[in-house]
Amino acid sequence: MKQITFDHIYTLGHVVYENNQYRHFHYPEMLIRYDSNFLDFKKFPSLLELKEAENYLRLFHLKYGQKHVKFYFPANEKPTVEILDYLHHSGYETGYLELYSIEPAQFPIVEYNPDIEVDYVTEKNFETFLKLQYEQDLQFGSEFADEKVKLHKRNFRDEMVIQIMAFYKGIPAGSVDVMIAGETAEIDNLNVNESFQRKGIGSRLQQFVTEEFSDKTIILVADGEDTPKEMYRRQNYQYLGFKYETQKIYKD
Structure with missing residues (x-):
């Protein structure tokens, strides 16, 4: 079979918006589930682009009473020091997932x-x-x-x-x-x-x-x-x- 990637992983949620930079997943059936309500970046954002995406998702979630924002970054790419510093000082919890087969x-x-x-x-x-x-x-x-x-x-x-x-x-x-x-x-x-x-x-x-x-x-x-x-x-x-x-x- 073709090489396994994160694209093979099941995502519980619906794509409600997509552009060249990210896909927006939303799951109204369970708004409290963070792993179903997030932005998935297709390419790594600049700090300005991250802030714009952050504002977009925050405003969207507020309409549904959601109190979080969550982002996934492109696979096999580590965030820049600039972005990690911003996330840290803005109160984000950052970690990483590993894919196995x-x-x-x-x-x-x-x-x-x-x-x-x-x-x-x-x-x-x-x-x-x-x-x-x-x-x-x-x-x-x-x-x-x-x-x-x-x-x-x-x-x-x-x-x-x-x-x-x-x-x-x-x-x-x-x-x-x-x-x-x-x-x-x-x-x-x-x-x-x-x-x-x-x-x-x-x-x-x-x-x-x-x-x-x-x-x-x-x-x-x-x-x-x-x-x-x-x-x-x-x-x-x-x-x-x-x-x-x-x-x-x-x-x-």
């Missing part, structure tokens, strides 16, 4: 543990899945957790989104969403309940994905400053590139 046959063998069961989310266990997700999302506030419940319900009806859940000794312990595209299966929202971490549940969830979608390239995006990326490297995922992101949350 793996062919299913390259995923390492996971030792069988009879205490762990992994299966698809169905009508039968959907309420259990929602409860598990709600408990995990509460760390971001009840409003966000409530909105995520609605999103999970929309995803359940979307045939391109596969929801998978793991149980440890019969207790819901973790989950993952898989976004299906032509030649790829994207791992997203891989979560393991804190009480069940370091038991191999995350690896079993990934193994399930590689076995069920063995005809596709498995892809994922990791926080470049977080530890899970080291796990992916140990699991034979191939590093494909990086992408800087920045966001600011206004108090009023």
